Amino acid sequence: AQSVTQPDIHITVSEGASLELRCNYSYGATPYLFWYVQSPGQGLQLLLKYFSGDTLVQGIKGFEAEFKRSQSSFNLRKPSVHWSDAAEYFCAVVANNNDMRFGAGTRLTVKP
Amino acid sequence: DSGVTQTPKHLITATGQRVTLRCSPRSGDLSVYWYQQSLDQGLQFLIQYYNGEERAKGNILERFSAQQFPDLHSELNLSSLELGDSALYFCASSVDVLQETQYFGPGTRLLVL
Helix, strand or coil: CCEEECCCCEEEEECCCCEEECCEEECCCCCEEEEEEECCCCCEEEEEEECCCCCEEECHHHCEEEEEHHHCEEEEEECCCCHHHCEEEEEEEECCCCCEEECCCEEEEEEC | CCCCEEECCEEEECCCCCEEEEEECCCCCCEEEEEEEECCCEEEEEEEEECCEEEEECCCCCCEEEEECCCCCEEEEECCCCHHHCEEEEEEEECCCCCCCCEECCCEEEEEC
């Protein structure tokens, strides 16, 4: 069955530390891949997306993600986390049937 | 500000009632999508319209329906409401039908009592 998995429900990192949020998908072909961020009480904001080409994608706010076909993964990274990055992060995929599926989300807490 | 507007921001109603949520897409966007976000189900895609026509259907209940009007705004109708329908309902829009980049509105928070 088609699915998107974010294995970490909650992650806590110290301000200034590096961050990696995991995302794995299960689809027959390479889907379109996205990372969104949701701050409390807000809608979702697109951080970055991957359709094809260079597997390392740069996004807004200093985020990047790497598509690894062999691992069916699209992990989100940031070298140095800021307190304002505390939010919920969603990985999403769009497959051939035009259906967008979201992972369960990872809540990021940033310690001072 | 994504450019997508949703009204109302909050809605409180009783079981068995019917409500209508409204969404105005970004200027120039032809596709509108509806999502439901709840604690137990997470974020779920409900339905997509492109230039007035239904294009894709997700986990939308039969009690729910949507439409997109000639001016491209969209409405999501929820009827025979149940307690479990309490959730945040998001609308998103994109330029074309391929669901490439979606811009999300701030959401409508529905509470069914």
